[in-house]
Amino acid sequence: MLSAEKNQLLTQVGPGTPMGDYLRRYWHPVAGASEFDDKAVRPIRLFGEDLVLFKSLSGQYGLIQRRCPHRNADLAFGFVEQDGLRCAYHGWEFGASGQCLHQPFEEIVDVDARLRKKTAVKAYEVREKAGMLWAYMGPAPAPELPDWELFNFQNGFAQAVFAELPCNWFQCQENSIDPIHFEWTHNNWTARLHDNQAGYVPTHLKTQYEEFDYGFVYKRLRAAETEQNPMWTVGRVTLWPNAFYLGHHFEWRVPIDDENTLSVLWVFSRVPQEQEPYVQSRIPSWYGPLHDENGEWITSHVANQDFAAWVGQGRITDRTKETLGASDRGIVMMRKRFFDELDAVAAGAEPKGLIRDPEANRNVPLPSACRAEMIDGLPRAELDRHPLLGPYLRDFIGQAGQPEHVRAEYEHAIGQKTQRAKFFIVHGAAAEHGAAADDAANAATAATAATAANNEPASPAPVPHPASR
Numbered sequence: 001m002l003s004a005e006k007n008q009l010l011t012q013v014g015p016g017t018p019m020g021d022y023l024r025r026y027w028h029p030v031a032g033a034s035e036f037d038d039k040a041v042r043p044i045r046l047f048g049e050d051l052v053l054f055k056s057l058s059g060q061y062g063l064i065q066r067r068c069p070h071r072n073a074d075l076a077f078g079f080v081e082q083d084g085l086r087c088a089y090h091g092w093e094f095g096a097s098g099q100c101l102h103q104p105f106e107e108i109v110d111v112d113a114r115l116r117k118k119t120a121v122k123a124y125e126v127r128e129k130a131g132m133l134w135a136y137m138g139p140a141p142a143p144e145l146p147d148w149e150l151f152n153f154q155n156g157f158a159q160a161v162f163a164e165l166p167c168n169w170f171q172c173q174e175n176s177i178d179p180i181h182f183e184w185t186h187n188n189w190t191a192r193l194h195d196n197q198a199g200y201v202p203t204h205l206k207t208q209y210e211e212f213d214y215g216f217v218y219k220r221l222r223a224a225e226t227e228q229n230p231m232w233t234v235g236r237v238t239l240w241p242n243a244f245y246l247g248h249h250f251e252w253r254v255p256i257d258d259e260n261t262l263s264v265l266w267v268f269s270r271v272p273q274e275q276e277p278y279v280q281s282r283i284p285s286w287y288g289p290l291h292d293e294n295g296e297w298i299t300s301h302v303a304n305q306d307f308a309a310w311v312g313q314g315r316i317t318d319r320t321k322e323t324l325g326a327s328d329r330g331i332v333m334m335r336k337r338f339f340d341e342l343d344a345v346a347a348g349a350e351p352k353g354l355i356r357d358p359e360a361n362r363n364v365p366l367p368s369a370c371r372a373e374m375i376d377g378l379p380r381a382e383l384d385r386h387p388l389l390g391p392y393l394r395d396f397i398g399q400a401g402q403p404e405h406v407r408a409e410y411e412h413a414i415g416q417k418t419q420r421a422k423f424f425i426v427h428g429a430a431a432e433h434g435a436a437a438d439d440a441a442n443a444a445t446a447a448t449a450a451t452a453a454n455n456e457p458a459s460p461a462p463v464p465h466p467a468s469r
C-alpha cells in the first residue's frame with residue numbers, strides 16, 4: 001500500500017513531473033520503422049506531449065511538436081520535403097532539429113528571413129534500431145541506445161508488436177517483477193476459460209529477486225521442478241526502467257500519458273536449424289486489437305491476458321487500496337528503487353542503467369534462460385519440444401491480431417505452416433510432461449487448441465496503425 005502522494009510520484013509522467021523527467025532520460029521504442037514504408041507523417045502522443053513523427057524525403061526521421069508555431073495548425077496534416085516537414089496551412093517547414101527551414105511568404109517580404117531564423121519548434125532525437133523507432137526526450141547528451149544482444153542474434157524472425165492500453169504505465173511495469181501471476185493469469189485462468197473443471201498447474205514454492213546493473217532478476221521455483229531449473233538458476237529480467245526481458249523477447253511499457261501506455265513486444269523467433277541460413281530482410285511491425293468483434297476483451301494470447309489484468313486494475317490503479325503480501329516482494333523492491341532513484345537524480349546522480357560508453361554498448365548480454373538455444377539453434381523436432389521456444393514454432397502466441405502478411409513471412413522463415421490456434425492453453429512443464437520433467441516451461445509449454453483443421457484465422461483482424469490521437 002502506498003500513500004496517494006507516492007502513487008502520484010510513480011504514475012505522473014507529464015513534462016516537469018519527477019517520474020516524467022526521470023523516464024525521459026532513457027531511450028524508448030515508440031513506433032515501427034515499417035510504418036513509414038507507406039506513409040511519411042503520423043501523430044504520436046508520448047509522456048503527455050502531442051507530437052508528430054515524420055520521415056523526410058532524404059530518409060531522416062524527426063519528432064517535433066504537433067502544433068505549428070505560426071497559427072497552431074496540426075502538423076500531422078503536413079507533408080515532407082527533402083529535409084523536413086512542411087505545414088499544410090501556410091507552408092512553414094521544420095527540420096528534425098526543430099529549426100524552421102522555410103517561411104515562404106515571410107522570406108519574400110524579408111529576404112534576411114529574420115523571423116524564420118528565430119523560429120523553432122520543440123524537437124526530440126529519433127533513431128531506428130531493430131525495426132523500431134526510438135525516441136530520446138531527455139536532456140542532452142543522450143545516452144547510448146542500448147545494443148542488446150538479442151537484437152543481433154542470427155537466424156531468427158523478429159517482429160515488433162504494438163498495442164495502446166488505457167491504463168498507466170507503472171501497473172504494466174509491475175508485471176515485469178511478478179512471477180506468481182504467470183501461474184494464474186497464463187496457466188490456470190486460461191485453462192478455466194475453456195474448461196471450468198480444468199486442474200491447476202504446479203504452484204510456486206519460492207521466489208527470489210536480485211538487483212543488477214540493468215534492473216532486477218526474478219527467479220522462481222515451482223512444484224515438481226528442481227533447483228537446476230533455469231527459471232531458478234537464471235530467471236528473468238525486469239529491465240530498467242520500463243521493460244521486461246524473457247530471453248526470446250522484450251516488452252516495453254512506454255507512457256503515452258498518465259492514463260495510456262504503448263505496449264511494445266519485440267519477439268525474436270529462432271528458425272529451425274534446417275532453415276539456416278535465414279536472413280530477415282525487413283522487421284515487420286503491427287498493432288493488435290484489445291477487443292474482439294463482439295467488443296469482448298481478447299484473452300487468447302499471452303500479452304492480451306496481461307492487458308486485461310492491467311487495465312482491469314483501473315485507469316491509474318489506486319495503490320492506497322492494496323493488500324500486499326509475500327508475492328509482492330519484488331514489486332515493493334522495484335517501487336523503492338524508483339523512489340530512491342528519483343531522489344538521487346534530483347541530487348544530481350546518474351540514473352540507473354544508462355550506458356554512456358560506446359565501447360560498453362556492443363552486443364550487451366542480459367541473463368537469459370534460453371541463450372544457448374537462441375544462438376546455436378536446434379533441429380526442428382527439438383525446437384518444437386523446447387518449452388520456451390517450441391510454442392512459437394507452432395503459432396504466434398504473443399499477441400492477437402498478427403496480420404496475414406506477417407504470418408506468411410513467418411511461415412516462410414520457419415519452413416512450416418502455423419496451427420492458426422484460437423487460444424493457447426499454456427501449462428507448466430510439470431503438468432505437461434509429468435513430475436520428472438524439469439524445464440523452464442512454466443512460461444510457455446503451449447498446448448495449442450483448435451488447430452489447422454479449423455482453417456480460420458486465429459485472431460481478430462489487425463487494427464491499423466493509429467491515425468490520430
Ligand code: FES
Nearest residue numbers: 068070071087090
Ligand atoms: S499555421 Fe502552420 S504555416 Fe501557418
Ligand SMILES: [Fe+2]
Nearest residue numbers: 182185186306
Ligand atoms: Fe504475463
